[in-house]
């Protein structure tokens with residue numbers, strides 16, 4: 313099929329590339345000309361494991377192209393996927409301006425008879441209930457040409473996006489007619505050969521599946537964070553509590569880790585969108601409000617802990633930070649806990665030196681004043697404490713002796729519970745993590761009187 317993918321970000325690029333890889337002819341459109349130039353030159357503007365190679369092979373095969381010209385992009389399109397951003401707007405509601413601007417471009421392309429006859433317009437962006445129908449009405453207002461709409465929410469995880477797209481647990485398609493059902497059914501047939509379902513439903517239900525799935529996962533994270541604070545107070549161990557809980561098959565293992573709370577471009581804004589949808593409907597959503605509040609409180613709790621050990625006036629202190637991305641295997645720093653924590657440290661007067669394997673460049677663009685380190689050891693040299701914000705694999709087995717030798721004080725605030733607290737104390741660290749008992753550090757050889 314001939315497809316147009318609008319928006320070449322995390323979702324658009326992965327969708328376009330994977331659909332090209334199953335034989336479709338795909339044109340990806342983005343307004344950001346620099347991004348398009350990077351892509352046309354064989355580069356990849358985002359860090360997503362496996363994406364760059366797949367982009368190149370599909371471009372070389374002539375199935376994948378990029379443009380910043382909407383009218384070129386819509387030529388002969390049979391299916392148009394809208395994959396633009398839907399951030400939280402200044403008024404707290406979802407900002408749908410990019411989605412609606414794409415709807416206007418599609419209307420223009422339909423009026424000019426650029427697309428193939430009766431194209432399908434698929435909203436893949438995460439949108440509040442009613443948006444897909446509003447997109448349909450907006451296009452229809454200026455156009456005679458027939459077209460259909462569908463909502464096809466995306467469930468990929470950054471860091472595992474290619475595998476999530478190619479081996480989905482399920483595909484959700486909200487359709488209004490047989491055209492949507494048939495075209496999406498054909499397009500996704502290669503991805504459901506293992507018996508994983510392609511679920512067809514009405515459009516509002518499909519829109520709601522996306523929000524309710526994210527809200528459920530965010531709820532589990534906030535739940536564990538709330539419990540972790542109780543564990544911390546009473547000397548219980550959240551890691552053992554988790555083990556005891558997740559062996560109950562009704563509860564399961566995933567999304568039950570205490571930490572710094574959720575971040576990224578999806579959970580924070582999607583929970584806020586649910587809260588706003590509820591307010592607009594006169595139907596309060598106190599559970600989702602609590603999920604959001606607990607998430608915000610978790611970051612403040614962690615910062616308070618740092619201040620309680622090092623003092624709230626941190627002038628003259630140098631703090632190392634490991635991990636800036638909102639989670640491992642991505643360069644995405646949208647709503648990353650590291651942003652709140654680095655800002656709080658700098659505001660308290662500390663000098664901050666931070667390292668991230670791939671997200672440091674994006675973080676530097678925020679111009680926070682943090683100094684960038686090239687590796688984990690540089691970010692731990694001459695520091696009064698080390699703060700862990702992201703659980704990158706390369707952080708898991710560092711040379712602890714080297715850290716002890718390079719830090720001014722062996723103090724670690726671990727927001728991701730990377731290590732065993734007892735072992736860290738034995739090694740000589742004052743190790744403070746989330747919801748796990750604190751052990752007094754063993755006296756390090758350097759401190760032993762001669």
Ligand SMILES: NC(=O)c1ccc[n+]([C@@H]2O[C@H](COP(=O)([O-])OP(=O)(O)OC[C@H]3O[C@@H](n4cnc5c(N)ncnc54)[C@H](O)[C@@H]3O)[C@@H](O)[C@H]2O)c1
Nearest residue numbers: 319320321322323342343344395396397398410437438466
């Ligand atoms: N990132 C994720 O992990 C993820 C997962 C599932 C769903 N989603 C949803 O998918 C949507 C896209 O998210 P994303 O993370 O890919 O966003 P993104 O910010 O990475 O990418 C959006 C792209 O759209 C482009 N764009 C904006 N307006 C445009 C227009 N009028 N025409 C053409 N291009 C335009 C931007 O330049 C940008 O490159 C959002 O609704 C998001 O909630 C994201």
